[in-house]
Amino acid sequence: MGNHARAVWESVQKVRAGKPLVHNITNYVVMNTTANALLSLGAAPAMVHAAEEVEDFVAIASSLVINIGTLSSPWITAMRLCASRANELDKPWVLDPVGVGATPLRTRVSDQLAQIGPTVIRANASEVLALAAVNAKATRGVDSTEPSQAAIEPARQLAQTYKCVVVVSGAVDYVTDGDKLLGIRNGHPMMTRVTGLGCTASALVGAFLGVEPDPLVAAAHAMAVLGVAGEIAAERSQGPGSLQMNLLDALYQLDEATLARVRFV
Ligand SMILES: Nc1ncnc2c1ncn2[C@@H]1O[C@H](COP(=O)(O)OP(=O)(O)O)[C@@H](O)[C@H]1O
Ligand SMILES: Cc1ncsc1CCOP(=O)(O)O
Numbered sequence: 720m721g722n723h724a725r726a727v728w729e730s731v732q733k734v735r736a737g738k739p740l741v742h743n744i745t746n747y748v749v750m751n752t753t754a755n756a757l758l759s760l761g762a763a764p765a766m767v768h769a770a771e772e773v774e775d776f777v778a779i780a781s782s783l784v785i786n787i788g789t790l791s792s793p794w795i796t797a798m799r800l801c802a803s804r805a806n807e808l809d810k811p812w813v814l815d816p817v818g819v820g821a822t823p824l825r826t827r828v829s830d831q832l833a834q835i836g837p838t839v840i841r842a843n844a845s846e847v848l849a850l851a852a853v854n855a856k857a858t859r860g861v862d863s864t865e866p867s868q869a870a871i872e873p874a875r876q877l878a879q880t881y882k883c884v885v886v887v888s889g890a891v892d893y894v895t896d897g898d899k900l901l902g903i904r905n906g907h908p909m910m911t912r913v914t915g916l917g918c919t920a921s922a923l924v925g926a927f928l929g930v931e932p933d934p935l936v937a938a939a940h941a942m943a944v945l946g947v948a949g950e951i952a953a954e955r956s957q958g959p960g961s962l963q964m965n966l967l968d969a970l971y972q973l974d975e976a977t978l979a980r981v982r983f984v
């Protein structure tokens with residue numbers, strides 16, 4: 720077993736032993752998907768978005784995930800309050816700027832949240848390009864129109880601007896802190912045919928941030944775990960419907976031997 724695979728396995732064991740409580744302010748589409756993925760891995764999810772309680776809830780959570788997939792005004796208020804409180808409390812948090820660049824509202828809210836200071840930004844290539852203002856027309860909706868390679872340099876710039884770790888997902892996932900760059904070549908193209916697997920990636924980054932102090936390590940290990948579970952699930956599936964189900968089983972069954980598939984590049 721390689722060093723990377725062993726390190727990923729150690730992180731998985733930490734999640735299973737520690738059961739980090741992951742506070743999610745996420746979208747209607749994926750609430751169930753991401754809660755189940757976190758449970759299957761061994762973390763404890765909670766979907767809590769009322770402005771009246773998010774600051775209290777984040778205080779008892781290990782980490783926070785803010786996902787702008789289905790925005791509306793009360794949620795925007797809650798997201799801002801919660802992100803600021805997370806920083807005051809030194810809780811790590813992930814920003815998933817779903818569809819940033821598609822509308823002015825998404826771009827404005829994503830910029831504001833990024834300025835508050837996330838620990839990790841996890842996005843697809845089009846979203847990274849939009850957030851870095853490289854190509855405002857790159858995003859057509861919530862799916863990427865660009866390969867992840869196209870967003871490596873913009874991701875580095877973003878990481879430097881916001882002093883955070885940036886993950887660009889795709890056929891190869893890239894993780895950078897603005898200086899170091901890691902690539903993870905796991906996963907399966909069928910994963911793009913199930914909604915919410917990017918959101919799942921962001922949720923898993925939240926889980927690993929709850930147990931790993933280095934955000935570059937947490938983000939890379941989360942992407943490796945989802946990639947390995949996704950490729951195992953795809954091998955057992957005839958299409959996206961069973962992939963969704965098999966992914967939960969693969970996350971639950973992950974063991975040291977399975978993680979030998981981890982491919983850092
Ligand atoms: N072509 C691909 N081959 C293998 N894995 C992929 C591919 N595209 C996406 N993935 C995986 O699917 C998951 C979701 O990534 P992505 O589709 O980029 O996010 P989003 O749903 O936010 O657009 C990640 O784990 C990523 O590695
Ligand atoms: C389809 C859709 N519409 C608004 S949020 C959402 C889910 C997007 O999830 P992901 O980016 O993980 O595919």
Ligand SMILES: [Mg+2]
Nearest residue numbers: 817861917918
């Ligand atoms: Mg997404």
